[in-house]
Amino acid sequence: MHFHHPTTLADATQAVAEGATPLAGGTDLMVEVNFRHRRPEHVVGLRKVEELGAWEGNRIGAGVTWRRLEHGGPQALAEAARTVGSPQIRNAGTIGGNVVTASPAGDGLPFLVAVDAKVEVMSAEGGRLVPWDVFFVGVKKTTLAADELVTAIHLPESLPERQAFGKVGVRSAMVIATVGCVVTRTDDGKTTVGLGSVGPTPLRASRAEEMISSVTRPTESDLAEFQKMVSDEARPITDHRSTEEYRRHAVGVLARRLLERCLR
Amino acid sequence: MIVEFLLNGEPATARIVSPVSLLDVLRDQLELPGSKNACEQGECGSCSVVLDGEIVCSCLVMAADVGDSEVVTVEGIGGDGLTPVQRAMHHSGAVQCGFCTPGIVVVAADLFARNPNPTTLEIKEALAGNICRCTGYGAIIRSFEKLARETS
Ligand SMILES: Cc1cc2nc3c(=O)[nH]c(=O)nc-3n(C[C@H](O)[C@H](O)[C@H](O)COP(=O)(O)OP(=O)(O)OC[C@H]3O[C@@H](n4cnc5c(N)ncnc54)[C@H](O)[C@@H]3O)c2cc1C
Numbered sequence: 001m002h003f004h005h006p007t008t009l010a011d012a013t014q015a016v017a018e019g020a021t022p023l024a025g026g027t028d029l030m031v032e033v034n035f036r037h038r039r040p041e042h043v044v045g046l047r048k049v050e051e052l053g054a055w056e057g058n059r060i061g062a063g064v065t066w067r068r069l070e071h072g073g074p075q076a077l078a079e080a081a082r083t084v085g086s087p088q089i090r091n092a093g094t095i096g097g098n099v100v101t102a103s104p105a106g107d108g109l110p111f112l113v114a115v116d117a118k119v120e121v122m123s124a125e126g127g128r129l130v131p132w133d134v135f136f137v138g139v140k141k142t143t144l145a146a147d148e149l150v151t152a153i154h155l156p157e158s159l160p161e162r163q164a165f166g167k168v169g170v171r172s173a174m175v176i177a178t179v180g181c182v183v184t185r186t187d188d189g190k191t192t193v194g195l196g197s198v199g200p201t202p203l204r205a206s207r208a209e210e211m212i213s214s215v216t217r218p219t220e221s222d223l224a225e226f227q228k229m230v231s232d233e234a235r236p237i238t239d240h241r242s243t244e245e246y247r248r249h250a251v252g253v254l255a256r257r258l259l260e261r262c263l264r
Numbered sequence: 265m266i267v268e269f270l271l272n273g274e275p276a277t278a279r280i281v282s283p284v285s286l287l288d289v290l291r292d293q294l295e296l297p298g299s300k301n302a303c304e305q306g307e308c309g310s311c312s313v314v315l316d317g318e319i320v321c322s323c324l325v326m327a328a329d330v331g332d333s334e335v336v337t338v339e340g341i342g343g344d345g346l347t348p349v350q351r352a353m354h355h356s357g358a359v360q361c362g363f364c365t366p367g368i369v370v371v372a373a374d375l376f377a378r379n380p381n382p383t384t385l386e387i388k389e390a391l392a393g394n395i396c397r398c399t400g401y402g403a404i405i406r407s408f409e410k411l412a413r414e415t416s
Contacts, residue, residue, distance in 0.1 A: 001265055001281055003328035023326055027306055030324040033283050034304040040283055045329040067318070086393025087371070089306055091318040092325075173392045174307065 004044040009051040009122070009151065015044035017124040017147045022046055024063060025092035027085070028101045051151070052096065058155040059120075062096025069095065069108075074155065076163035076182045077111045083167055084108075086174050096150045099135070102142045102201070105241075107167065109136070109202035110182040114194030115159060120152040121145075129154060136201035160184035160192070162262035167196075168250045178242045179234075179251040183258035189213050191259065197241075198234035198251050205233040205255065218263065227256040269330045271296075272340025278327060286325040287311045290337060298338035298366045309394035312367040313337050319374050321393075338366035341373050348411060349373050356407030360398035367394050372408055381416040384409055 004015040016022060021040035023029055024047065032038040046052055052063030060069075067090045069081035084090050084107050098108040099119060111117075118129045121144055135142050144150065163184045169175035180196030191213045193205040208229035215222050231252030238244045267278045271294065278289045285304075290296045290313075299322050300310035306321040313322045314336040322337075341347060346354060349372040359365050368391065375382055375390040382390070387408045396404065 001283060001328060003265060003280075003326075003331075005329075005331055023329060026324045026326055026329070027321075030285060030326060031305045033326070034285060034323060043283060043326065043328065045326070047329060048332075085306065086309065087390060088309060088312055088319055088321045088393040089324075092315075092320045 002042045005048060006044060006046075007048050007050060009049055009149075010124075012044055012046060012049050012052075013122055013124045013147075013149055016149055018042075019146075020044035022100075022149060024052075024094045024097040025065065027089050027093040028097055028103075046096075046149075052149075054152075058157060058159075060095060060153045060155070062099070062120075062150045062152055063094050064096075066090035066093050066095075074111070074115075074159050074163065076114070076165040076184065077108065079165040080107045080111055080167075080180075080182070083165075083173075083175075089174075095153055099153065100142065100144060100150055102136055102140050104139055104200060104202070105177045105180065105197045106202070107165075107177060107180060107196070110180050110194035110196040111163075111165060112153060112194070113202045113204055114163075114182040114184050114192045115155055116192075117156075118154040119150055120154055121148045122151045123148045127151065132202070139200045141200075160186045160190070162186070164258040164261040166254050166258050168254055176241065179236075179247050179254060181251060181254045181258055183255055183262055185259070185262040189216055191262075193230060193255055193259075195230070195234060195251055195255070198236040198247050200235075203233070203235065205230045207233060208255070212259065218259070223256055223259065226259060227252040230255040265328065267328055267331045269332060270334040272336055276335075280328045284327050285323045286313070286315075286327045286330055286335070287322040289327040290322060290335075296337050296339050300363055300366055302363065303395075306393075307395065308364070308367075309371065309391075310364050310367040312370045312394065314370065314374060319371055336370075338370050341369055347373060348415070349376060349408075352407040352411035353404065356403055356410060358400065358403040358407040360396070360400045364394055364396045364398075368396075368404060375408075376411065376415070381412050382408070383412075387412070 006012040054061040066081040167177040167180040182194040236247035
């Protein structure tokens with residue numbers, strides 16, 4: 001067992017260049033280790049890398065925990081953070097770990113796609129900013145290279161005035177989303193919709209967004225149309241958590257309710 | 265590799281040869297079996313410890329990662345005699361089979377240290393990551409409601 005304890009980003013990227021597996025809060029990685037799906041013998045612990053814990057304005061360090069996001073994040077991201085696991089999980093789990101795990105059910109992802117976030121990655125050679133739709137490519141698949149770390153999430157300079165997060169699951173605490181959604185709306189009507197757990201990657205419901213953005217005061221029938229369009233744009237599957245049919249239905253209802261919250 | 269850290273206020277060392285959890289090292293190497301091993305996936309909270317001031321599941325902490333950190337287990341919570349949290353649970357019959365109890369003691373001690381007068385909702389939220397398979401939540405929550413009233 002070889003374990004690096006860097007306190008600087010330079011030492012951390014050097015360790016991944018040498019082949020070490022990154023470890024942040026461990027809430028995804030250690031489950032795999034405990035169930036013997038993975039056995040990393042060369043690991044770099046990121047917990048004490050100060051740069052990764054930094055959070056300034058619209059740049060959120062990869063090492064920022066759910067606990068911190070819950071208490072100071074942009075509204076819909078804070079709402080999402082509050083639903084992650086339990087206090088124990090929120091104290092340890094990080095936004096960076098959520099993004100790299102890239103589970104379709106990752107609760108941070110609908111917000112990141114709804115606001116067009118970029119993922120800042122860095123290797124010993126240098127860094128780059130990756131748009132979310134280039135970063136996420138499949139179920140638990142990203143374009144992050146083996147010698148790269150995610151160092152931060154970049155949100156746009158100005159965020160929509162109205163935002164809402166929602167998730168449907170079998171209970172209200174400690175639950176992985178059956179469907180997840182973030183709706184944002186600016187004061188002049190521009191609406192975005194980020195969807196989770198209804199496709200291999202987080203998705204945007206672009207046609208529904210376009211339709212509702214052009215309506216200043218949505219009527220009952222606009223809302224119904226919006227709901228249907230979101231359902232149509234989802235690409236859910238049936239798995240151990242739910243069925244394709246239920247997810248398609250639920251994500252439309254959820255998106256509509258979140259939009260209504262934004263319109264209030 | 266040798267990992268040195270502060271455990272319940274005392275320097276501790278562990279010999280780590282694989283990516284095992286802190287929970288395993290506490291129980292198997294450091295003779296502290298108070299933290300329980302139940303789910304190994306962070307769902308049940310029976311292995312809760314305080315790591316650098318925050319409650320976490322020790323089953324999800326890689327033991328090699330605690331070098332230079334500070335860990336407090338249920339064994340480090342009490343001093344001589346029962347703590348207020350333990351006394352509250354004892355008096356209210358908030359212990360059934362006892363397996364979840366250490367995790368609950370660790371979490372409740374942290375809760376009352378931060379907020380001596382939590383509301384029922386705050387108590388429930390704090391305990392959201394601790395599962396009691398006996399489903400004895402009613403007595404557990406009542407014991408802390410009582411403690412909150414006493415300390416207010
Ligand atoms: C009981 C339980 C409940 C949960 N509930 C939820 C939930 O409700 N919603 C949800 O979204 N998730 C949930 N999760 C999953 C998990 O907590 C989150 O995905 C969390 O954000 C992972 O972050 P971490 O820091 O713990 O990642 P880690 O486990 O440390 O790492 C995850 C992966 O990312 C890599 N990695 C970590 N940081 C970096 C980095 N900076 N650069 C490159 N690679 C990196 C690691 O190598 C690993 O492959 C839950 C997990 C558990 C155990």
